[in-house]
Amino acid sequence: MDSKHHLISEAYQRRKKGWDKFFKGLFWLAGFISAIFIILIIVFIVRKGIGPFLPSYPGGAYPIGKFLTGFQWRQDSAIYGVAFIVINTIISALGALLISFPISVLTALFITKIAPRSLSRIMTTIVELLAAIPSVVYGVFAAGVIVRWVDSLAAMAGFSTYGGNSLLAVSILLAIMVFPTMTSLAIVAINAVPRELVEGSLALGATTTQTNFRVVLTSAKSGIFAGLILGLGRAFGEATAVSMVAGNSMIGPTFNPFNITRTLTSTMLAGLKETQGLDYDIRFSVGIILMAVILVTNLGIHFVKDRIGRSMS
């Protein structure tokens, strides 16, 4: 190789290397931006949500103790107590899971193990369709249909309702909305159960049904639990549809399924008009509580799951 050619080639190589470095930096920056947002979300919302409780808040600080332990939420007289709302949120989500969890797991088992191939494909599509329906559409459905079910159920039980808006309506709505999430995770979990386990169970003389319910579901339980957690997260965080049927009670907590309720998310959306002032800023405080509730329940379920897992093994 003559030296001149060698020199050109070196400059060329350097330039190419420069571009390589530049693009690597650019790609890294994109990754960094994507990753940093979760931190920005937490920092900014916590900062803005704590604002109303600090002495420097314009118009005077709202007592944080009253906020955390209050059992009344009245926008009109500026009383903001979040304790009963947390209880309501947890009750309505648990109610939803109570309805939805068994149905999801059984449907997943049906799709993966029991249904004939064609039927299983149809059911998979149906679960995907249910997952694709946007939450406002479920909200319209809930405000038009579910409330009427609840109303007639209440009439049969001798209760009266506020047009069907109630804790029960919220739970049924959420049950429908978390169903696709939990079902698809349960399907994945069941499909991941090793074939040897199933065959071993069959070889020992268990019937197919026994194997499905005893062996398959037990081995898939950690995946099914993951679906439960995801479903619970969705139930806590769902806002627009829930707001349409919650009824937004001012006091609580609500234990009667036919009574109106108020969840953290419906509180954040209710009567949203101004974009400043205490009534607006306190929604960020509710946002902190919402994130905390999701985090704590996730950790709690993990803890319970570990305990169950250990006791069973």
Added chain:
Amino acid sequence: MTRKRRIYDGILNALTYLSSGIAVIILVMVLQFVFVRGWSGVNFDLLSKPYWSGNNTIEFPQFKTGAFDRPDHLGDDIAFSEKLGIGLSDGLDAYKEHQVVVEYLDPESPLHHGVVSTAGVDLGKELGLSEGSNIVNLMLKDTDDKIVNVGAQRKSTAEETVAAMDNISEMRKIYFKTEGGGINGSLKATLYLIGLSLVIALPIGIAAAIYLNEYAKANRVTNAMRSSIELLSGVPSIIFGLMGVSVLFPITQLMGIHTVSIILGALTMAVVLLPLIIRQTEESLKVVPIDLRYASLSLGATQTQTIFKVILPSALPGILTATLLSISRIIGESAALIYTMGTFIADRPRLDQGATTLAVQIWSLMSGEQPNFELSSTISIIILLIVLALNVSVKLISYRINKKWSVS
């Protein structure tokens, strides 16, 4: 197998059938509800009509009655005035209020030639009555020189209104409402939002996916990056709304926008979409065979060249999937947009002002004192059809990707 065992197994299996049946019933009921309540409202006019009906009062400086023939195509339920050439029917608006609707207007009718009589910038401008409008009040002098008021406000039926019209000597003024209840503004706002969000989110998301899949070493920093992005996808959308107005609002303020706006909504949606785009793109980068990279590099191409000329083209179907799923997500999104774009239905949306998307228009319609189920259901049908079409496309694409790489 004992008899008891068989019965027990049968019951358990029946339970799984029952559960699946419940899922099917729920889907059918949701679809049935929105289609029954909303199908009658689905037509192309809806897409071009504004939501707010315009209030107009017009007078007629030169007014001459004519002699018009009733056209054959008018139905029996439409009252026709032979002096004014107008066909009217009784109608109900979304809130079950009585309306006197202009169904037909003869091209030669004198009612085309009015001028605006209310004070304002439009005073004196020519404005005619139009088909689809609701005649709220019509003031005229009858043949006995008596002032007569008819129209929806007076609870006059179409027959009564036409009877008064045929007895006219002089027209005073008409107060009418142009037809509203459309979704033109929300449709435009949705399209703006989709375009803008994708322009922001796609480059960042794809670049981030390339970094994670092609460059990132398997170490703790990369793991932290991955789990941060994973966490982002689990954040409820209402929290994204709070994020928009606290983290991103200062950015739009730098652009000189001091209220909620479509731009703020787009920035927020871009963040919502990032995890989805990154995951989909990475999936498609993963299935590109490593041999392709080696071949390109050994031919002397740099890593940058390899990425842009070899890997990205192969990952294109995955990026397309990500785009379609993103559009579907934007169309269905509501809570985050209520915070960042507001809930006021804008007929002429602008990027630097608040507006509603189709989904948020539903929220606006439902959260008022009197929920408007009809229009909400109609919009729901439109949203469902779009989302369904997008999902089918995604399935077709992923089917083709699988076929492509399983052959090679």
